Amino acid sequence: MSVPAGTRAAAPAPAGSAxxxxxxxxxxxxxxxxxxxxxxxxxxxxxxxTVLAIKPFILPGPVTIGEQFVTNLQxxxxxxxxTGRNALIGLVLGAIVGVLLAILSALxxxxxxxxxxxxxxxxVVPIVALAPVLYTMFGANAETxxxxxxxxxxxxxxxxxxxxxxxxxxxxxxxxxRAYAASSWQATKTVTLPTAVPxxxxxxxxxxxxxxxxxxxxxxxxxxxxGLGKSITSAASSSNYGLAWAYVLGSIIxxxxxxxxxxxxxxxxSRRAPTA
Amino acid sequence: xxTAALPVQHAVEVTEVSRVFAGRKGASVTALDAVSLTVAPGxxxxxxGPSGCGKSTLLRLIADxxxxxxxxxxxxxxxASQARIDQDYGIAFQQAGxxxxxxxxxxxxxxxxLHGAGKAARRERAAELIELVGLTDFAGHYPDQLSGGMxxxxxIARSLAESPSLLLMDEPFGALDEMTRERMQNELVRxxxxxxxxxxxxxxxIPEAVFLSNRVVVMSPRPGRIRDVLGVNLGRMSDRGExxxxxxxxxxxxxxxxxxxxxxxxxxxxxVESR
Numbered sequence: 001m002s003v004p005a006g007t008r009a010a011a012p013a014p015a016g017s018a019x020x021x022x023x024x025x026x027x028x029x030x031x032x033x034x035x036x037x038x039x040x041x042x043x044x045x046x047x048x049x050t051v052l053a054i055k056p057f058i059l060p061g062p063v064t065i066g067e068q069f070v071t072n073l074q075x076x077x078x079x080x081x082x083t084g085r086n087a088l089i090g091l092v093l094g095a096i097v098g099v100l101l102a103i104l105s106a107l108x109x110x111x112x113x114x115x116x117x118x119x120x121x122x123x124v125v126p127i128v129a130l131a132p133v134l135y136t137m138f139g140a141n142a143e144t145x146x147x148x149x150x151x152x153x154x155x156x157x158x159x160x161x162x163x164x165x166x167x168x169x170x171x172x173x174x175x176x177x178r179a180y181a182a183s184s185w186q187a188t189k190t191v192t193l194p195t196a197v198p199x200x201x202x203x204x205x206x207x208x209x210x211x212x213x214x215x216x217x218x219x220x221x222x223x224x225x226x227g228l229g230k231s232i233t234s235a236a237s238s239s240n241y242g243l244a245w246a247y248v249l250g251s252i253i254x255x256x257x258x259x260x261x262x263x264x265x266x267x268x269x270s271r272r273a274p275t276a
Numbered sequence: 277x278x279t280a281a282l283p284v285q286h287a288v289e290v291t292e293v294s295r296v297f298a299g300r301k302g303a304s305v306t307a308l309d310a311v312s313l314t315v316a317p318g319x320x321x322x323x324x325g326p327s328g329c330g331k332s333t334l335l336r337l338i339a340d341x342x343x344x345x346x347x348x349x350x351x352x353x354x355x356a357s358q359a360r361i362d363q364d365y366g367i368a369f370q371q372a373g374x375x376x377x378x379x380x381x382x383x384x385x386x387x388x389x390l391h392g393a394g395k396a397a398r399r400e401r402a403a404e405l406i407e408l409v410g411l412t413d414f415a416g417h418y419p420d421q422l423s424g425g426m427x428x429x430x431x432i433a434r435s436l437a438e439s440p441s442l443l444l445m446d447e448p449f450g451a452l453d454e455m456t457r458e459r460m461q462n463e464l465v466r467x468x469x470x471x472x473x474x475x476x477x478x479x480x481x482i483p484e485a486v487f488l489s490n491r492v493v494v495m496s497p498r499p500g501r502i503r504d505v506l507g508v509n510l511g512r513m514s515d516r517g518e519x520x521x522x523x524x525x526x527x528x529x530x531x532x533x534x535x536x537x538x539x540x541x542x543x544x545x546x547x548v549e550s551r
Binding site for chain 2: 170176178179181186190191
């Protein structure tokens with residue numbers, strides 16, 4: 001598994017677009033079509049599985065998965081808590097390190113020049129593949145390795161987006177700060193940091209789903225049981241395909257939770273984002 | 277209004293200033309070539325000329341946002357750099373350059389805040405300035421909720437925050453439509469009469485330069501030089517109003533500036549944009 005394409009620095013979501021979309025059509029019209037499409041897809045899926053009598057180890061139907069999900073709800077939720085906790089710790093850790101190092105890179109030119117190739121190397125390393133090495137480093141009974149894998153995956157997009165944001169100060173604002181004879185700390189506080197904040201949150205949004213994916217995949221390489229990744233593999237190896245898919249469903253929900261939280265934060269923060 | 281400690285205290289004194297920008301492959305561009313200019317306290321001077329004549333460069337040099345290659349610049353008898361550090365001027369750019377995460381009040385308070393004014397004093401001064409530029413109903417709005425003209429008024433209020441005796445304005449109305457622009461000019465004339473600050477005003481527009489100024493400095497490009505300086509006799513700032521635009525003397529001055537700009541006889545004395 002390599003690092004997804006979303007790692008590259010992306011611009012913050014345009015401030016006004018969400019508001020205008022809602023104002024134009026109303027929530028019912030934005031929500032209804034995807035829900036209908038989803039329902040239709042599930043119906044087709046079930047029909048396909050039933051009519052063609054497809055074996056459950058190839059593809060179980062949504063009804064089977066739903067049943068397994070409901071009967072094993074407690075196990076799925078437990079798995080989500082374990083994996084979600086690892087992802088969250090990784091997200092926070094990676095974000096803090098990413099933001100701090102980006103600030104350092106923006107302030108100290110030589111550090112930027114030194115770290116650029118290293119960070120670029122990080123970006124192309126299949127970070128999850130480090131999991132077996134980290135398990136031997138921190139012991140196979142600890143969750144540390146998984147949290148570190150998530151943190152590493154998070155670090156890259158947060159670092160790049162923050163650094164980009166710190167460099168987005170508009171020339172007119174820079175002139176203004178000079179005209180006011182503002183100290184460099186004053187300029188950083190009044191202009192540079194507020195300009196960068198929406199970019200940090202864009203980085204966090206990209207990183208949020210990466211954190212879940214990385215923490216989950218890292219479980220495939222060893223470590224303690226209980227998380228979603230381990231549960232998927234063990235259910236599949238005991239031929240309980242419906243249950244394996246129920247855990248997959250749990251993973252999807254967990255990923256969506258992380259993503260929505262980060263997206264919501266980003267929206268709130270970039271309401272007053274500088275445009276153009 | 278001036279602190280006339282010295283017999284001749286100019287607001288701005290530019291002496292033989294050149295600015296050469298190093299281009300690629302050793303090529304260099306002479307943006308300004310041996311330019312000299314003085315601005316008296318309380319005087320309104322416009323710099324006008326085609327693109328590339330160095331008018332913005334000259335303004336940036338006075339503001340100490342850039343340093344001259346040759347020559348010297350004094351602002352109220354100090355070096356440009358000292359004047360900047362002492363905050364002797366207020367500045368407004370073509371882009372309003374407001375901080376989008378601050379309200380109108382917050383933006384106007386910015387310079388006061390940076391220079392350590394107390395919270396109550398800041399509030400009071402900001403309220404005063406907001407009234408001066410006629411935005412009382414918008415004090416709590418954010419820049420993205422304002423029109424371009426309103427944003428520019430906030431920027432002008434901000435430049436006046438510390439009651440500077442010199443205002444530097446780089447095409448502050450350049451991005452506005454003609455009607456807003458004329459209204460802003462009327463307001464600027466009023467504000468200047470009230471504050472009696474000296475103004476250096478960069479513009480592309482001949483009628484704008486004539487309407488606002490005591491003197492119009494006509495510049496020519498490549499290399500940037502002062503072609504001529506034209507005195508405008510349109511009376512004192514406080515007497516200038518909307519009907520001035522209809523007067524014969526106004527048209528006369530407009531056509532003289534145009535003549536100087538194009539270096540040829542005027543084709544017509546109409547008060548239109550030459551952009």
